[in-house]
Amino acid sequence: MWDRYDPAMTPEPSGGTLSLVALRLRLVTNLAVAAATIVALVAIDAALRTVEGVDVPVPPALVPTVAGAVIIAGVIDITRRRWRAWRWEILRRPDGSEILVVERGVWTRVWQAVPVERIQFVELTSGPVQRLMGLANLAVRTAGVLTPSVPLQDLEAGVADALRQRLAPHDVSPSSP
Amino acid sequence: MTEAAPYESAPTWERLHPATIVELIVRQTAQLIVAIVLLVGGGGGGFDAIIGLVVFGPAVATYLTSRYRVDPDRVYYQRGVFRRQATELPRGQIQSVETTINIFGRVFGLETLTISTAGGGDSEIRLGLLSTDAAARLRHQLTPVNSTVPPPSAPVESAATTPDIGSPSAADASQAAIAAAVTPVPETVIASLSSGDWFQVLRSRPGIGGLVLANQSFELQATRFGDRIRTRRGLFQVRTQEAPVDRVQGVLAHQTVVSRSQGVEQLVVDTADASGAGASTSILVHPIAPVGRWMSLAHELLGAEIGDLRGVAPAALRRLRTRAIIDSLPLVLVAPIVAVATDAPQAAIAALATLPLLSLAARLAVARLRFLRHRYGVNTGEGAQRHLTVQTGALWTSSLVLSTDTIQSVTVSSTWFQRRLDLATVTADPTTRTLSSAIVSDITRADAGRLAGRLL
Numbered sequence: 001m002w003d004r005y006d007p008a009m010t011p012e013p014s015g016g017t018l019s020l021v022a023l024r025l026r027l028v029t030n031l032a033v034a035a036a037t038i039v040a041l042v043a044i045d046a047a048l049r050t051v052e053g054v055d056v057p058v059p060p061a062l063v064p065t066v067a068g069a070v071i072i073a074g075v076i077d078i079t080r081r082r083w084r085a086w087r088w089e090i091l092r093r094p095d096g097s098e099i100l101v102v103e104r105g106v107w108t109r110v111w112q113a114v115p116v117e118r119i120q121f122v123e124l125t126s127g128p129v130q131r132l133m134g135l136a137n138l139a140v141r142t143a144g145v146l147t148p149s150v151p152l153q154d155l156e157a158g159v160a161d162a163l164r165q166r167l168a169p170h171d172v173s174p175s176s177p
Numbered sequence: 178m179t180e181a182a183p184y185e186s187a188p189t190w191e192r193l194h195p196a197t198i199v200e201l202i203v204r205q206t207a208q209l210i211v212a213i214v215l216l217v218g219g220g221g222g223g224f225d226a227i228i229g230l231v232v233f234g235p236a237v238a239t240y241l242t243s244r245y246r247v248d249p250d251r252v253y254y255q256r257g258v259f260r261r262q263a264t265e266l267p268r269g270q271i272q273s274v275e276t277t278i279n280i281f282g283r284v285f286g287l288e289t290l291t292i293s294t295a296g297g298g299d300s301e302i303r304l305g306l307l308s309t310d311a312a313a314r315l316r317h318q319l320t321p322v323n324s325t326v327p328p329p330s331a332p333v334e335s336a337a338t339t340p341d342i343g344s345p346s347a348a349d350a351s352q353a354a355i356a357a358a359v360t361p362v363p364e365t366v367i368a369s370l371s372s373g374d375w376f377q378v379l380r381s382r383p384g385i386g387g388l389v390l391a392n393q394s395f396e397l398q399a400t401r402f403g404d405r406i407r408t409r410r411g412l413f414q415v416r417t418q419e420a421p422v423d424r425v426q427g428v429l430a431h432q433t434v435v436s437r438s439q440g441v442e443q444l445v446v447d448t449a450d451a452s453g454a455g456a457s458t459s460i461l462v463h464p465i466a467p468v469g470r471w472m473s474l475a476h477e478l479l480g481a482e483i484g485d486l487r488g489v490a491p492a493a494l495r496r497l498r499t500r501a502i503i504d505s506l507p508l509v510l511v512a513p514i515v516a517v518a519t520d521a522p523q524a525a526i527a528a529l530a531t532l533p534l535l536s537l538a539a540r541l542a543v544a545r546l547r548f549l550r551h552r553y554g555v556n557t558g559e560g561a562q563r564h565l566t567v568q569t570g571a572l573w574t575s576s577l578v579l580s581t582d583t584i585q586s587v588t589v590s591s592t593w594f595q596r597r598l599d600l601a602t603v604t605a606d607p608t609t610r611t612l613s614s615a616i617v618s619d620i621t622r623a624d625a626g627r628l629a630g631r632l633l
Contacts, residue, residue, distance in 0.1 A: 099633055107593050113633055114586040144585030144606030146613050 014166075015089035021133050022154035023083045027076065034075045038068040081106045088152060090116075090166075100140065100167060102150055114150055118142045122168045124160055136160040140167055190244045194306045196285040197243070201236035203281070245304055247318060252292060254302045264302050266292060272424075273448070273458060274320045276312050278415040288312040292319055320405060320419050364402040367474070368444075368463035372396055378464045381436040382443070390443065394464040401477065406446070408460055418460050420448040425478045427579035427612040430471035434572050441465040444474060447609045459611050475578035481564035483578065486552035492598040493619030494548040499594075501540035509533040547571040553617045555581070555631045565605060565632060567615050579615060583607050587629045591622065601625035605632055 042064040048054055085106055091099045091113075098116040103109070120143055126136040138152040138160045155163070235258075243256040252271075254264045276288045282305075289305030290312050307315070370378070378391040397410035407419040431443040444463040463470065475481040512533045516526040552568045563581040568574060584605045591601040601622045605615040617628060 105590070109591045109596065111589040111629075112586060113588075113629060115633055118585045142585035142606070143608050145608060145610050146604065146606040147586060147588060150586065 014163075015087070016159065017087045018083050018154055019135075019156050021156070022135060023080065025129065025133055025135060025154060026079050026083060030075050030079050031072065034071050037071060038064060041067055078106065085109070100150070102152065112147070112150055114140060114142055116167060118144075119167050119169050122164050124164050126157065130154070131157075138163055190246045191311075193240065193243050193245075193304060194285070194287050194308050194311070195240065196281065196287055197306045198233075198236045198240045199285075200281040200306055201239055202233065205232075205236070245302070247315070252302060252319065254304065266302060268319065271319055273418065273420050274316050275419070276316060276417045278411075280413065282306060282415075283413075290315055316417075316419060320421070364400055365477075367399040367401060367406075367477075368397060368466065369399075370394055370397045370464070374465065377441075381439055381441050381465050382433060383435060390461075390464050393461055397461070397464070399460075399462045406460070406462075406478065408462060410461070418458070420458070420460065422478050424448045426583045426607065426609050427577055428471055428475040428478060428481075429578075429611060430466070430576045432468065432574045432576075436465075437468065437574075439465075440468050442468050442470065444471060445611065446474075446478060447611050459609075471576050471578065475564070475566075479564060479578060479580055480562060481566070481578050481580075482556050483564070483566050484554065484556050486554040486566060486568065489548065489551050489553070489617070489619045490598075490600055490621045490624070492600055492621075493551070494545065496594065496598055496600065496619055497544035497548055498541060501544045502537065505533060505537040505540050508536055543571045550574055551618070553620075553628075555628065563631065565615060567617055569614060569616070575614065577612060577615060579605075579607055579612050581605075581632050583609075583612075584615075584632055587632050589625045589629050591625075595619070596622075603628050603632075 045060070045063050049060065082104075086102075086104045088103070089101045091101055093099065100114045100116055100119075102112045102114075104112075119140055121141040123139040123141070124136055125139070130136060134157050135154045136157045138155055140150045140152065141148055142150075152160070152163070238258045239256060242258055242261075244254075246253045248268075250268055252266045252268060256262050272293050275291045275293070277291070278288050282288050285306065286309060287306035288309055289303060290307055291301060291303050292315075293301040304315070372395065375391050375395060378394050379387045381387070382390050392412065394410055395412040397408060399406070399408040401407075401422065404422050405419055406422055406425070407417065409415065409417045426447045429445045429447065431445070436442060442465075443461075444466045446460050446462050448458050448460060462474070466474075472483045475483060512529050516529040521529070547570070550568060550570060552566075554566045556564055556566065564578050565581055565584070566576070566578045568576045584607055586606045588604045588606070589601050590604070595601060599622055600619045602616065602618040603620065603625050604617075607613060607615060617625075620628065
């Protein structure tokens, strides 16, 4: 969105979006939460009908069906949009220095740029489900106080590891020979 | 090199001032009281001697075992009788040197010196009490000088293997310190407040904040000499802060409605290690500087040439107004309902009906002020250094200047509503908390892209 502000800054071949596996993982987790919500709705609907004196004006099963359909459709839509909006890229400046750019967000679009030389620490994590699906999270930290960590979630494990090696701070201490 | 300089003698172990014993004894008040009670209560002969030993023994022993030494590359501090404690700090990593004069210091005319490094926490040495001469000498010797210092993560071993301070720049630093001590350095007074100014400080910021500020700025004197900045202030506890100018990350000015009416502003500078170690200190430089002084201070300390500042996009006013309307909507809707529902007299209903309108008008006025006062600019200063200047606020305003070298990342964000107006917000992420308000909101998306490019 904003990465074309400086024509001198050229995108490197490295860069990418999230894989289909990541979408699948997110759909599964988000739909599980949605299912739990629908079950709760059904339970509330059933409980209300057993209470004497309360007259629910709609036929049974209508509320769970309609609400369930809306929730599921909404969750799928949002998950897909978010998945599609997310991308990362490494830009190179004329002087050879690089900038990591992460773009994300549906309602609020966010474009975050971190000069690679500012990166202090890189962390790679992978949960059990992520490992099964071959995914990993990468967190890139700077010394900033507002957004000390830039998360890159559900990257393919190979990509995440390559990125970790590329972004990890190298020793530039002036006292080293 | 060591013989030539009065401040750099051959490293020897030195003791603290003997008055330290008195301070240590008084600090152990509980023990003292017990001892006095026992002494008064009777006993005699050998018993008194035991009491004396209990009271004065530890303090004397602590004093006798406390020693410090300043080597060309390190500072050592040892203390303790049974549990020996030894602290050493590589001089290249010293972040700041601060002297304080506490109540004992006042009595004996002595000072306490705190040497801290970027590591924070345990990585500091407190030397006290010291004679004023010794404290001044150490402060001169140890205050980091303008130069690129090795990052705090620099391994200690590397410093030990090299003959000097661990990096060539640090060697230059000590030479510069010697030079600074020998040749007179140009000194400029930034602020000099007498105790009579206490009331004016309080007047510029009424309330608790004013009291705190006035207390902090009692007899304040801020000077720049050569490449260092030093402030000295305080009523009971006299505090001297000294930092090299190249560690100054940014300059901030705060104005309130009252202070602006008096034509004054509060000036603060933020210092931190240039490598971004997170250890930072805000130094109050002037509580009642003339309005606009921040620009020249930013020039003096950061080399920033602050030119024309730009206003934000005209559409920003629309967004701020919409926001003001949405914020006062509940009051506008609820007030008439309350007025009608309750059996209130006519006058009360009229008042209740005008209240939300007044609130809306005030919010709109503030929104307009906020729009007019929000200005920003990136200016090229001396060399190729760039500086970001941001002014924000409506009634309470702040102006800040920071070097783009200290910006760790840049975020451009745009909400759905902002996108409809082609607006975006640019947030620069600095290394110190006080400078984190470097946010430029509601500029056009094209401008946001350009600004982000200049900040990176």
